[in-house]
């Protein structure tokens with residue numbers, strides 16, 4: 001079935017547009033498509049460019065949220081909300097009227113607060129090492145690393161993220177210097193993984209005896225609920241409607257989708273739709289969910 005989906009996607013003309021605001025991402029060939037499924041019984045199935053590494057970008061927000069909740073528990077929710085924003089991923093609008101408390105941990109402002117929370121009391125290097133350790137343990141793969149060129153590229157052009165961070169700092173919602181929080185955030189976004197590695201890394205959210213037990217079940221459910229309601233920014237409702245499974249997208253063109261109790265699914269195609277989510281990735285996961293009949297609404 002995966003190969004069938006891969007062939008169908010290869011035939012589609014409209015592939016969206018790669019993100020250009022991060023120069024290092026602008027040069028990526030939009031003709032690529034990969035997909036991988038890691039099932040609860042330990043199998044991994046792949047199709048297309050499933051072993052080509054890409055920048056996971058905002059998919060990293062799932063891993064940092066898991067770490068921050070582990071560190072701070074529910075105290076984190078004093079600093080970041082749990083509502084869909086209804087705005088673009090990098091919007092600053094609501095921060096002004098909502099006292100510097102971002103709507104949710106998956107928009108950029110919210111992810112900056114989460115990164116700030118895992119930094120607390122540590123150096124960025126230590127924090128990133130801890131994050132990589134978490135991701136590598138989840139994926140059972142010590143080769144996963146941070147792409148230094150992408151991190152630098154984001155750092156050089158990250159004015160919007162720095163504006164978000166400055167604004168939150170003005171409201172007392174950042175504990176570390178803005179440059180430190182943003183620098184750490186740019187590096188987490190620059191983690192490189194293939195579909196195969198990302199599907200493996202997502203297994204900690206699937207549940208099941210043989211899956212990595214990195215977070216408590218109760219916490220896992222909550223992370224999944226946030227992925228469902230906020231994982232695709234202003235298109236989260238549409239993704240829930242079309243796919244019916246929690247997912248988190250990133251501007252590198254990746255989407256991590258979880259079928260609870262069944263599988264972790266990673267899809268990647270660098271062309272994005274108007275909401276900044278992978279165009280073919282969204283279509284492929286919709287076809288996959290329809291054909292497997294997997295949904296959280298059964």
Ligand SMILES: NC(=O)CC[C@H](N)C(=O)O
Nearest residue numbers: 057058089189250251252
């Ligand atoms: N949607 C995304 O993947 C955004 C992440 C990107 N690094 C940014 O901060 O703009």
